Amino acid sequence: MPLTGRGFPPCQRLPAWLFKSNTGGEYYMEHITAKSPKRKSVNYSRWGYLFIAPFFLVFTVFQFIPLVSTFYNSFFQNYRVGLMQIGPKFVGLANYIALFSNADVPTYALNTMIMWVLGFIPQILVALLLAVWFTSFRLKLKGQVFFKTVIYMPNLIMAAAFSMLFFTLFSDSGPVNMILQSLGITDTPYRFLTMTGATRGLVATMNFLMWFGNTTILLMAGIMGIDPNLFEAAQIDGAKSHQMFFRVTLPLLLPILVYVVITAMIGGIQMFDVPQILTNGGGTPNNTTMTLIMYLNKHLASKNYGMAGAVSVLIFFATAILSFIVYKILVANYKPASRHKDEKSKTKKVKV
Amino acid sequence: MSNKEAGTGAKALLTFTRVLCYIFLIFLTILCLFSFYILIVNSTRANSEIQKGFTLIPGKSFLTNFNKLIANDNIPILRALGNSLFISTLTAMLTTYFSAMTAFGLHIYNFKLKKFAFSFILLIMMVPTQVSTLGFIQLITKMGLMDTFYPLIIPSIAAPIVFFFMFQYLASVLPQEIVEAARVDGSNEFNTFNSIVLPIMKPALAVQAIFSFVTSWNNYFVPALVIDSKNNKTIPILIAQLRSADYMKFDLGQVYIMICVAIIPLLIVYLFLSKFIIRGVTLGSVKG
Numbered sequence: 001m002p003l004t005g006r007g008f009p010p011c012q013r014l015p016a017w018l019f020k021s022n023t024g025g026e027y028y029m030e031h032i033t034a035k036s037p038k039r040k041s042v043n044y045s046r047w048g049y050l051f052i053a054p055f056f057l058v059f060t061v062f063q064f065i066p067l068v069s070t071f072y073n074s075f076f077q078n079y080r081v082g083l084m085q086i087g088p089k090f091v092g093l094a095n096y097i098a099l100f101s102n103a104d105v106p107t108y109a110l111n112t113m114i115m116w117v118l119g120f121i122p123q124i125l126v127a128l129l130l131a132v133w134f135t136s137f138r139l140k141l142k143g144q145v146f147f148k149t150v151i152y153m154p155n156l157i158m159a160a161a162f163s164m165l166f167f168t169l170f171s172d173s174g175p176v177n178m179i180l181q182s183l184g185i186t187d188t189p190y191r192f193l194t195m196t197g198a199t200r201g202l203v204a205t206m207n208f209l210m211w212f213g214n215t216t217i218l219l220m221a222g223i224m225g226i227d228p229n230l231f232e233a234a235q236i237d238g239a240k241s242h243q244m245f246f247r248v249t250l251p252l253l254l255p256i257l258v259y260v261v262i263t264a265m266i267g268g269i270q271m272f273d274v275p276q277i278l279t280n281g282g283g284t285p286n287n288t289t290m291t292l293i294m295y296l297n298k299h300l301a302s303k304n305y306g307m308a309g310a311v312s313v314l315i316f317f318a319t320a321i322l323s324f325i326v327y328k329i330l331v332a333n334y335k336p337a338s339r340h341k342d343e344k345s346k347t348k349k350v351k352v
Numbered sequence: 353m354s355n356k357e358a359g360t361g362a363k364a365l366l367t368f369t370r371v372l373c374y375i376f377l378i379f380l381t382i383l384c385l386f387s388f389y390i391l392i393v394n395s396t397r398a399n400s401e402i403q404k405g406f407t408l409i410p411g412k413s414f415l416t417n418f419n420k421l422i423a424n425d426n427i428p429i430l431r432a433l434g435n436s437l438f439i440s441t442l443t444a445m446l447t448t449y450f451s452a453m454t455a456f457g458l459h460i461y462n463f464k465l466k467k468f469a470f471s472f473i474l475l476i477m478m479v480p481t482q483v484s485t486l487g488f489i490q491l492i493t494k495m496g497l498m499d500t501f502y503p504l505i506i507p508s509i510a511a512p513i514v515f516f517f518m519f520q521y522l523a524s525v526l527p528q529e530i531v532e533a534a535r536v537d538g539s540n541e542f543n544t545f546n547s548i549v550l551p552i553m554k555p556a557l558a559v560q561a562i563f564s565f566v567t568s569w570n571n572y573f574v575p576a577l578v579i580d581s582k583n584n585k586t587i588p589i590l591i592a593q594l595r596s597a598d599y600m601k602f603d604l605g606q607v608y609i610m611i612c613v614a615i616i617p618l619l620i621v622y623l624f625l626s627k628f629i630i631r632g633v634t635l636g637s638v639k640g
Contacts, residue, residue, distance in 0.1 A: 044461060047541045051457025052469055054450050059476075059510035062503075066487030067479070073486055126380070133373050138366065141373055149626040150381050152633070156622055158570040160588040161614035164595055165391055168607055175390050178406040209384060217633050263478075270480050273572050273588075280596050293482050293573070300486060300577055308486045316483040323478035330474060 067316075074309030080302065087306065095310035104295065105314070111200075111283070112291040115275070116268030118204035123212045124260065130212075131219035132245060137231075151213035159210065159273035166202055167193070167278050193279070196288040203275050203289060211267075215260060222256035223249060259329055266322050269315060272297065391615070395608035402604045417605035421613075424606065426597075427590055428582055429613060436586045439501055440568040443508040447564040448518075448557045450509040455518035456545050460531050477512040482573060489577055499580040508568070514560050521556035522549075559632035562625060566618060587614045 074095055078087035099105050130151070134144055141147075154162070169176050170192040177189035192198040226249065234244050250257075272293040275283065281298070283290025292315055299308035394402055397411035421429055458470055481488075492503045526549060534544040550557070572588035579585055585593070594602075594610055622629065 044535075044541065045463040048457045048461025048463040048466065051461070051545070052454045055454040055473075055510050055515065056469070058450075058507060062488065062491070062507035063476075063479075063481075063484055063510060066491055067484035069487035069490060070484050073490075130377075130380075133377075139370055139373060141370070141377075143377075145627065147377050147381065148630055149623075150384050152626070152630055153619070153622060154384055156566050156570075156618055156629075158572075158588060158591070158614050158618070160570070160572045160591045161611050162387075164591050164607075165387055165611050165615075167595060168604070168611070169387060169390060173403070175394065175406040182405065213384075214633065217630060266478055266480070270482060272482070276572075277592055277595050296482060296485075297573070297577075300489065305486060305490070312483045312486055315480070319478065319480055319483070323475075326478055327475055331471075 070309050070312045070316075072309075073305050074313045076306050076309070078306040079304040091306070095306045096313075098307070099310050099314065105292070105311070107287065108283075108290050108292050108295050111287075111289060112268065112271055115200050115203045115207070115289065115291070116265070116271065118200060119207035119211070120261075120264055120268065123208045123215055123264075124257075126208075126212050127215035127219055130216045131223055132249065134216070134220055135223045136241075138241070148213070148217065151216060153213070154209045155211065155214045157210070159206075160277045162206060162210070163274045163277035166206060170198075170202060194285050196285055199279065199285065199289050203271075203278060206274050206278075207271070211264070215264075218260060219253065219256065222253050226252045255329065259326065262322050262325050262329075266319050266326070269293075269319055269322075388615070388619075391608060391611055395605070395612045397605060399603045399605045402608075413605060414609075417603075417609045420603065421606045421609050427594070427606075427610065428585065429590065429610065431583055432585050432587050432590050433613065435501070435584060436569055436588075439504050439586065440565045442505045443568040444561040444565040446505065447508045447511045447514050448561045451511050451514040451518045451560065452522075452550065452553055452557060453545065454515050455522050456526075456549055459519060459522045459526065460528065473512045473515055477516065485574060485577065488574070492578065498578060499584055500578075501584070503578050504568075504571075504575055508564070511564070514564065517560055518553065518556055521553060525552055559628070562629060562632070569618065 073088075075090060075092060076088040077091045077094065078089075080086065130147075133139055133141055134148070168174055171177075172189045172191055176192075177186075180186050181189065190198070192202065230248055230252070231244060234248050239247065270293055271291045275289045275291055276294050276297065279289055281294065283294055292311065296308055296311045296315065299305075299311060390406070393408065393410050394406075395417060396414040398413040398416065401411055401413070421427065454473075458466060488503070489498075492498055497503050530548065530552075531541075531544055534548055535541075539548070570588065571586075572592065575586050576589055576592060579589060591610070591614055594607060
């Protein structure tokens with residue numbers, strides 16, 4: 001789902017179409033960098049500024065300035081105790097030191113990571129499997145439209161509502177416990193949300209359900225972008241289907257897989273809606289499902305701006321590092337082939 | 353495909369694999385739909401029925417539950433629906449229009465800062481909104497915009513990812529010549545964009561309008577911090593409120609109906625547009 005500027009929810013994942021398969025899409029950077037032939041007397045270039053002005057104006061006011069002021073705030077002591085306002089007072093790096101001196105942030109970072117990994121591993125495996133099946137000429141699965149529609153559906157569901165639904169389903173007297181009891185699996189209801197493993201598992205399950213369809217469609221597009229001649233050649237050479245997968249599909253899918261993993265990580269760092277609603281913002285049991293953004297939200301809601309600033313800056317740098325990798329992948333993908341001097345692009349040039 | 357000699361054995365294997373695939377796919381389908389099925393069944397049953405136990409057969413109390421929810425003063429559900437609809441619609445319109453405009457500006461014109469502007473947008477694309485929320489809240493507090501819809505709508509004008517989509521699309525459908533031809537015909541640049549370029553971009557606009565609408569409809573983090581008064585609440589905020597209320601005292605029929613209201617309208621829209629939406633997800637990647 002697209003991240004559409006400020007005021008929008010965390011983009012759990014960047015949309016699939018951001019990543020163009022290698023077969024096309026060299027024209028962007030080329031287009032951007034190319035000198036267009038000199039135009040006639042009238043110079044239209046100033047119109048360009050006019051057209052991009054609203055974007056940059058709104059971006060500056062509602063995203064860039066807030067970002068700078070967030071950084072600025074992180075160096076101040078600024079919070080409320082009851083009705084009393086403490087600060088703002090310049091304290092240098094004290095907020096950052098406080099952040100790391102207790103175990104909160106490392107614990108919450110670890111929580112976020114555990115829940116992300118628990119959801120992501122099944123997600124990528126299932127998505128890879130389905131993508132290969134759906135694109136397989138040999139299998140020719142029927143009802144693909146139906147299955148794709150169903151598995152993509154949870155992606156559009158409101159995360160907050162989905163989480164609330166899971167909360168009611170898995171509450172002590174909820175339908176799941178009723179079903180388990182009527183099947184005779186248990187006499188006393190499981191108290192899922194008091195168990196660390198179960199709560200984390202539920203968060204991971206929801207993340208899995210919400211994202212595996214999206215990943216499947218993205219990987220399918222990647223596989224369909226692979227030159228079909230390669231599969232044919234492998235088949236003529238007598239390759240088995242698992243050999244085709246490991247020797248042809250997987251290596252050629254590698255760039256898109258890297259892209260998927262890193263954008264999913266960026267989304268994972270932003271995990272909020274699902275655990276927030278499921279645990280009512282408490283990160284229960286015992287803070288084991290508290291994520292970084294939930295922690296940030298807690299500080300924002302209680303107007304502890306100094307600490308909120310420090311947490312924000314931390315999250316900013318974590319995502320910035322990952323984002324930069326994505327940026328490099330995107331730019332590399334969009335550069336005209338002639339710019340590269342490695343072998344891969346040479347073959348590309350020949351093909352073109 | 354399989355040779356004729358190897359025929360039967362390979363064929364049997366293929367059928368076997370296919371059956372396994374279908375079993376797994378059906379399993380995933382059930383996994384995806386099961387929770388929604390329970391939701392729909394329970395939303396049609398009265399509180400007392402829900403407490404008694406679970407059945408797979410829907411009840412008859414859907415309308416009763418729904419009317420009770422509307423009558424519930426603590427949950428201004430209709431108001432919230434209206435608010436969510438209003439914010440999401442405006443957001444979708446602003447996002448698509450201005451993203452298309454920015455994409456057009458960067459696609460057609462050559463100016464000094466063009467490359468910088470493009471790289472800049474690409475670079476900021478992935479900065480999560482949450483990290484600047486602190487400054488954002490302070491800013492709109494100073495502007496006196498707290499507890500209004502403006503901070504949820506206006507910022508959607510700058511949507512890097514939607515811009516990028518529009519740019520990809522424009523680059524593949526709009527040759528420079530069209531704009532030049534319009535110039536020869538005496539069209540002003542702005543008119544060219546509105547009356548010639550926008551119609552060409554209809555498919556891209558539609559896809560992004562849908563996605564922007566859904567994203568805005570589901571948005572929780574920022575609205576929860578901005579909106580305060582009862583009458584301005586959106587659906588996700590009400591859901592959170594429902595969760596923090598004393599759950600056990602609640603009429604469960606109403607709880608399920610409430611979740612339905614948040615989910616079902618989008619599901620219906622999705623069922624009608626699903627083909628279109630799924631194609632939209634990969635529009636950029638399959639097109640050369």
